[in-house]
Amino acid sequence: xAVQPTLLLIADIAGYTRFMKMHYMSLVHAQDIVARLLEAxxxxxxxxxxxxxxxxxxxxxxxxxxxxxxxxxxxxAQQAAVIYRAFHARIADLRTNNMCLCDGCTQAGNLKIxxxxxxxxxxxxxxxxxxxxAGIDVILVHRLLKNDVPxxxxxxxxxxxxxxxxxxxxxxxxxxxxxxDDLGTTSTFYVNLAQYVQEVPAAARLSLMxxxxxxxxxxFRAIPYIVGLKKACADFRNVADGAIN
Numbered sequence: 001x002a003v004q005p006t007l008l009l010i011a012d013i014a015g016y017t018r019f020m021k022m023h024y025m026s027l028v029h030a031q032d033i034v035a036r037l038l039e040a041x042x043x044x045x046x047x048x049x050x051x052x053x054x055x056x057x058x059x060x061x062x063x064x065x066x067x068x069x070x071x072x073x074x075x076x077a078q079q080a081a082v083i084y085r086a087f088h089a090r091i092a093d094l095r096t097n098n099m100c101l102c103d104g105c106t107q108a109g110n111l112k113i114x115x116x117x118x119x120x121x122x123x124x125x126x127x128x129x130x131x132x133x134a135g136i137d138v139i140l141v142h143r144l145l146k147n148d149v150p151x152x153x154x155x156x157x158x159x160x161x162x163x164x165x166x167x168x169x170x171x172x173x174x175x176x177x178x179x180x181d182d183l184g185t186t187s188t189f190y191v192n193l194a195q196y197v198q199e200v201p202a203a204a205r206l207s208l209m210x211x212x213x214x215x216x217x218x219x220f221r222a223i224p225y226i227v228g229l230k231k232a233c234a235d236f237r238n239v240a241d242g243a244i245n
Contacts, residue, residue, distance in 0.1 A: 005065040006122040006133070007076070007161070008141040009049060011041045011083050012058040014112040014152065028222045030104030037090055037111070044086030048079055052133050058145070062122065062133060077169040077196075080115055080155045084197045087113040092203035099215040112153045113193070116144035119160040136183075143180040149190045156190045172196055 013034060034057050041059050042051055049061035063075075094108045120137025140158070149156055155169075156178075162170065173189035180186050206214070224230040 002125075003121050003123045003135070005119065006124070006137075007049075007063040007065070007117070007119050007164070008122070008133075008138065009045075009061045009063075009076075009079065009115060009117045010055075010058050010141060010145065011045070011061070011087075012114050012116070012145055013037055013087075014114045015110055026102040026104040028104075028225045029100060029102050029218065030108075032218055032221055033094065033104060033108045034111075036094075037087060040086045040090040041083055041113075044082045045079060048075060050131075052131060060133075060142075064122075064124070065119075074166045074168075076117065076155075076157070076161065076165045080169075080191070080193065081197045083115065084113055084153070084193045085200050088200040089203065092200060096203040097206045097211050097214065099211050100218070114145075114149075114153055115155040115193070116141060116147075117155065117157040117161045118144065119158070119164055140180065140183055140186070143183060144178065144186075144188070146181075147176075147178050147188075149176065151190070151192045151194070153193045154190045155193055155196075156188055159187045159189070162189045169196070 038054060038057070038059055045051070045059070045061050049063050052060040052062050054060075091109055091111065094105070098105050098108070100106075118137060118141040120140065121135055122137055123134040125132055125134070144156055144158070147156060156176075157165070157173075162173065165173075169191060170189075172195070173191050176188050176190055178186050178188050
């Protein structure tokens with residue numbers, strides 16, 4: 001089991017619990033929307049960041065340091081910006097081209113994105129075809145998801161990651177001590193992504209036929225849940241919490 005310095009980043013979809021509703025079709029559509037948002041996040045992070053796993057409504061990424069110098073100083077800022085833009089481009093598209101009136105679809109625009117990051121020593125090992133990350137630093141970055149950052153969309157990073165970012169991001173970062181369960185007080189810095197990243201362009205409105213086709217595909221994906229072959233997850237957050245406890 002190899003241990004090496006690694007950049008860790010979690011992209012978490014905030015507001016999911018409020019987003020979910022008890023009506024079954026809303027639940028199925030909401031789950032489908034979150035899946036599409038996660039796809040956008042994963043596509044944006046590639047190829048720089050490697051996907052470790054999906055954790056409910058969050059994507060856990062990592063990037064091993066291959067040299068003693070670590071990573072280029074602008075990679076964190078670049079990846080934070082590209083993930084933020086990809087997420088909000090998909091949200092804008094949903095707002096503009098949605099044809100469904102269920103709660104899940106109409107409230108998709110209320111979802112937010114938050115990022116938490118850390119640099120630490122990580123044990124990387126293979127379990128069948130899956131890559132597993134282990135170590136106290138993996139636990140630490142997950143615990144960062146519970147914090148008191150005063151803005152809705154942000155990059156929260158430990159001092160270890162802060163030392164690896166460029167001056168443009170450090171100059172916009174605000175210090176914040178975070179109390180983490182079992183780990184005590186941790187020195188962190190947060191960046192307001194809405195202020196740091198340039199405004200995302202408005203989404204293009206699709207033709208009526210294209211919007212109808214998308215709506216039909218969404219309902220087609222819901223069929224296995226409607227007929228009982230699959231069961232919608234009422235709360236992705238329970239899955240993610242289980243990964244960090």
